[in-house]
Amino acid sequence: MKSVISVLILLAYPFFLLPQEVLIPLVKNNYAKVTSYDELSGYLQILDNQSDLLSVSVIGKSVKSRNLYAMMFSSDNNWYNKSKISVLIFAQQHGNEQSGKEGALLLAKELLKPENKYLFDKINLVIVPQLNPDGSEVNERRNTNNMDLNRNHLILTEPETQALHQLFDKYQFEVTMDVHEYSPYGEAWQKFGYRKNADITVGTTTNLNVSEEIRRLSNESYIPFIFKYLGTRGFSSFVYCPGGPPGIDYFRYSTFDINDGRQSLGIQNSVSFIQEGRNGIDNFVENIKHRAEGQMNGMRGLLEYTCLYKDKIDSLVSAERHKLISLSAKQMVSIQSEHVVNGKTLMIPLYSYSTGKDSVFAVQDYRPVVKSLFDVQKPFGYLIPKKNSELIDWVDRQALLKFFYKEYSGFRIEKYTITEIDSIDFEGDIIVNPLVVKPTVVDLISPSDYLFIPTAQLKGNLIVLALEPKSMLGLITYKNFAYILRKGEDFPVLRVVKK
Numbered sequence: 155m156k157s158v159i160s161v162l163i164l165l166a167y168p169f170f171l172l173p174q175e176v177l178i179p180l181v182k183n184n185y186a187k188v189t190s191y192d193e194l195s196g197y198l199q200i201l202d203n204q205s206d207l208l209s210v211s212v213i214g215k216s217v218k219s220r221n222l223y224a225m226m227f228s229s230d231n232n233w234y235n236k237s238k239i240s241v242l243i244f245a246q247q248h249g250n251e252q253s254g255k256e257g258a259l260l261l262a263k264e265l266l267k268p269e270n271k272y273l274f275d276k277i278n279l280v281i282v283p284q285l286n287p288d289g290s291e292v293n294e295r296r297n298t299n300n301m302d303l304n305r306n307h308l309i310l311t312e313p314e315t316q317a318l319h320q321l322f323d324k325y326q327f328e329v330t331m332d333v334h335e336y337s338p339y340g341e342a343w344q345k346f347g348y349r350k351n352a353d354i355t356v357g358t359t360t361n362l363n364v365s366e367e368i369r370r371l372s373n374e375s376y377i378p379f380i381f382k383y384l385g386t387r388g389f390s391s392f393v394y395c396p397g398g399p400p401g402i403d404y405f406r407y408s409t410f411d412i413n414d415g416r417q418s419l420g421i422q423n424s425v426s427f428i429q430e431g432r433n434g435i436d437n438f439v440e441n442i443k444h445r446a447e448g449q450m451n452g453m454r455g456l457l458e459y460t461c462l463y464k465d466k467i468d469s470l471v472s473a474e475r476h477k478l479i480s481l482s483a484k485q486m487v488s489i490q491s492e493h494v495v496n497g498k499t500l501m502i503p504l505y506s507y508s509t510g511k512d513s514v515f516a517v518q519d520y521r522p523v524v525k526s527l528f529d530v531q532k533p534f535g536y537l538i539p540k541k542n543s544e545l546i547d548w549v550d551r552q553a554l555l556k557f558f559y560k561e562y563s564g565f566r567i568e569k570y571t572i573t574e575i576d577s578i579d580f581e582g583d584i585i586v587n588p589l590v591v592k593p594t595v596v597d598l599i600s601p602s603d604y605l606f607i608p609t610a611q612l613k614g615n616l617i618v619l620a621l622e623p624k625s626m627l628g629l630i631t632y633k634n635f636a637y638i639l640r641k642g643e644d645f646p647v648l649r650v651v652k653k
Contacts, residue, residue: 249289
């Protein structure tokens, strides 16, 4: 049902404009200022009333109680129609990365054109154009709680990330894209005399526990497709590889951590990407027209690719998710990894400050491969003490399957004992690395004191990465949960394994 146009819309847009004449706020502002929250709210309501293809809903609230909007596109309004593939695109987790939001609004209007309706014969689409409206209003990276939302997808303490994951949990999208901007204008690059210059960079899932087949499809099929797609539309592109300048720092394919938008959804065996457009020199409005159009074309390319390879993606995701929910007896999970070289040289285009042209640099310290350092066998499940309210709250925020524990024949319960607390380098940061005694069998005196979290569920690998004490991506690496790791004591989370 279409909602009533609010007073906000009447303030943002004059009565006399017919729906087809309504301008995108960025265009209406002549590209001189970005779309405000009020303008975005009004514009989405107008689009909602303009087409039966689109329904706008509120999926949550920001810290300052601003609406978090989802634009839901479907030709038959049947979001549980499994003959179609579900796609989620979300933008502006970082408030000072404006072009993702603007590109999403450009895309929304484009998708409502009759000639583009064919996409929705195969796709149900949700676009969340602005996940951090509070940060956007002041053009600051973090949300009102001073939290980087794109480092919050494991612990889910913020209302914005909670809303996004509730949306994902409801529809379990097969394809997702997290839209950002990168800023290549730092002092180190200026001193070097060159900087990165691609209009759009694209990253895939890199965590080793994401399906290898999904990672292969992303790298060998989607990346060439989207680079060609963008190139024919006048936008330069490259792989998303943080690092540099050459000779000063190494380059890698981003992180393998699961606390960001791309990896947190990819670890559930979705085909998940990050798209990063080049920010403006002022990290705000400079060059916003080209930036927004580049982001829009990248998002549109994802839809075209998904439509073209719909059946292949659908069957692959279904098969790989089935492996997650039907636990293999010897399934291993990598809980410590590192970026390593593979003998290949990265040929990266860089813009020269002196000539104003692109040059190509050969980067020798290029680490495109993620190598496992420490694996554990995935248990049947974990036991969490009910008295640990922080852990129980985390289980609820992640919407994990949970049960009252009862004795299972053929299984035993194991505990870890922490003997020392050492440290390990994780992508340049030093984090805790506990030394643990090999798990020992323990008898529960009061089974009713625990909740059982099975690993045979869509978030099974996420659960292992979060709860193992030696995991470099685990809950213990966050200050909220650091207290549960104590030298000389038993780790409070227990493992349930087959005998």
